[in-house]
Amino acid sequence: MAKGLPKKRENFSEWYNEVIAQAELAEHSPVKGSMTILPYGFKIWELIQKELDRRLKELGVENAYFPLFIPQSFIKKEKEHLEGFSPELAVVTYAGGKELSEPYIVRPTSETIIYEAYSRWIASYRDLPLMINQWANVVRWELRPRLFLRTTEFLWQEGHTAHATLKEADEFALKILKDVYQRFLEEVLDFSIIAGVKSDSQKFAGAQKTYTAEVITAEGKALQMGTSHNLADNFARVFNITYLDGQGRRNYVFQTSWGVSTRLIGGLIMIHGDDFGLRLPPKIAPFEVVILPISEKEVGFAQKMKEELKSYRVFLDADFVKTLGERIYSWEKKGVPIRLEIGPKEIKANKVLLSQRDKKEKTLLNCSNLNKLIMERLEEFDFSLRKSAKEELRSLIVAVNHWQDFQKVINEGKAAIANWCGNPLCEENIQKLTTATSRCLPFSLEKEILKALDSKKCVYCNKSLEETKPWVFAQAY
Numbered sequence: 437m438a439k440g441l442p443k444k445r446e447n448f449s450e451w452y453n454e455v456i457a458q459a460e461l462a463e464h465s466p467v468k469g470s471m472t473i474l475p476y477g478f479k480i481w482e483l484i485q486k487e488l489d490r491r492l493k494e495l496g497v498e499n500a501y502f503p504l505f506i507p508q509s510f511i512k513k514e515k516e517h518l519e520g521f522s523p524e525l526a527v528v529t530y531a532g533g534k535e536l537s538e539p540y541i542v543r544p545t546s547e548t549i550i551y552e553a554y555s556r557w558i559a560s561y562r563d564l565p566l567m568i569n570q571w572a573n574v575v576r577w578e579l580r581p582r583l584f585l586r587t588t589e590f591l592w593q594e595g596h597t598a599h600a601t602l603k604e605a606d607e608f609a610l611k612i613l614k615d616v617y618q619r620f621l622e623e624v625l626d627f628s629i630i631a632g633v634k635s636d637s638q639k640f641a642g643a644q645k646t647y648t649a650e651v652i653t654a655e656g657k658a659l660q661m662g663t664s665h666n667l668a669d670n671f672a673r674v675f676n677i678t679y680l681d682g683q684g685r686r687n688y689v690f691q692t693s694w695g696v697s698t699r700l701i702g703g704l705i706m707i708h709g710d711d712f713g714l715r716l717p718p719k720i721a722p723f724e725v726v727i728l729p730i731s732e733k734e735v736g737f738a739q740k741m742k743e744e745l746k747s748y749r750v751f752l753d754a755d756f757v758k759t760l761g762e763r764i765y766s767w768e769k770k771g772v773p774i775r776l777e778i779g780p781k782e783i784k785a786n787k788v789l790l791s792q793r794d795k796k797e798k799t800l801l802n803c804s805n806l807n808k809l810i811m812e813r814l815e816e817f818d819f820s821l822r823k824s825a826k827e828e829l830r831s832l833i834v835a836v837n838h839w840q841d842f843q844k845v846i847n848e849g850k851a852a853i854a855n856w857c858g859n860p861l862c863e864e865n866i867q868k869l870t871t872a873t874s875r876c877l878p879f880s881l882e883k884e885i886l887k888a889l890d891s892k893k894c895v896y897c898n899k900s901l902e903e904t905k906p907w908v909f910a911q912a913y
């Protein structure tokens with residue numbers, strides 16, 4: 437008999453690891469801190485890629501590929517960028533049998549190598565905006581690895597654009613966050629998102645502004661799902677990326693960079709998983725439907741059904757070495773939205789027994805109108821995941837006005853919304869005392885939350901300044 441899962445509410449961390457193992461998503465590798473993504477996990481990533489790639493291309497973004505190795509001198513050019521990434525860098529000093537004259541950095545992100553190219557590619561306003569994306573792996577040395585959340589090597593997309601004005605760059609960075617990432621996270625992954633602006637201490641190394649989309653997990657921690665940075669002309673000045681405008685004047689370009697990674701899969705597990713395993717939103721489920729004939733005798737009927745449902749991703753599981761119960765249990769853990777069981781009784785009546793991953797009861801369905809029924813069930817399941825994520829988020833964020841309540845909320849494993857005056861010292865002290873960091877100044881807040889924040893004072897120092905605004909604070913992964 438297969439091993440059971442720990443309860444999500446009782447031991448979140450162990451539950452998370454076991455879901456990954458038993459759903460066969462990924463495993464730790466002999467390379468410390470690096471993971472191997474297994475075929476089932478990689479199928480999810482491919483579907484995420486495909487849909488996100490389509491949405492980016494709709495905006496006119498093109499894909500390209502840049503080298504894995506970055507000359508050390510490139511990284512050293514932007515001071516904040518270097519400081520931000522230094523502790524995580526992997527450096528190649530020896531190759532081809534000898535010491536290298538200049539060490540290479542294994543890319544932690546590609547701003548510097550891409551912007552060296554941009555300085556050669558961009559000459560006139562006619563070259564703008566330049567909008568390029570790359571799907572790649574990056575390396576950030578990780579001391580406390582966790583599958584999909586923090587690994588030394590991970591997969592991502594990184595977009596890099598150049599614009600004529602700061603306003604255009606800022607609008608584009610926001611567009612990526614709101615129109616691409618937030619919509620993708622809500623419409624495809626069925627997440628409920630907190631989106632907003634990062635504080636100066638939490639923004640990307642070298643950015644003027646960082647926009648973020650985050651989820652709050654069942655243990656009250658924030659998980660950053662996507663970020664988009666307005667880099668202003670910081671990198672353009674360092675890499676000398678200029679263009680001639682219509683009047684023949686030379687100006688620096690203004691840039692953005694933005695990315696999401698395989699971390700999204702970690703988010704999927706944490707947000708939608710339950711005590712029985714994964715629950716995958718239909719749009720990124722490797723199989724939307726699995727057909728389970730009870731014995732060899734029903735395989736022919738099952739094959740015809742699979743053929744009829746060819747507009748869906750369907751898997752026909754005829755592995756009779758396992759009992760029906762074992763097969764059901766395993767697909768439940770893998771989070772397949774719909775299971776169809778076929779036995780002799782069903783064939784006789786031209787029916788099929790349907791179970792939906794979020795419901796305990798099974799329904800007997802007529803086979804004559806199966807395509808439409810499956811579509812309705814998938815939509816219903818999609819909707820129900822989105823709804824439960826929304827309710828969960830509401831219960832995980834608490835509006836607080838007083839410092840004692842703030843500490844209590846964080847200690848209870850929740851996120852807090854509280855007024856903060858904007859002083860970095862308050863932010864620092866809050867983190868020291870509670871380990872919670874400022875997550876973002878949300879773009880919008882529900883009326884109930886605003887109502888609950890009746891004090892206009894900073895939750896830490898009690899000052900009421902013009903900059904005092906409601907921020908989200910939480911511990912983070």
Ligand SMILES: [Zn+2]
Pocket residue numbers: 856857858859862894895896897898899
């Ligand atoms: Zn304060």
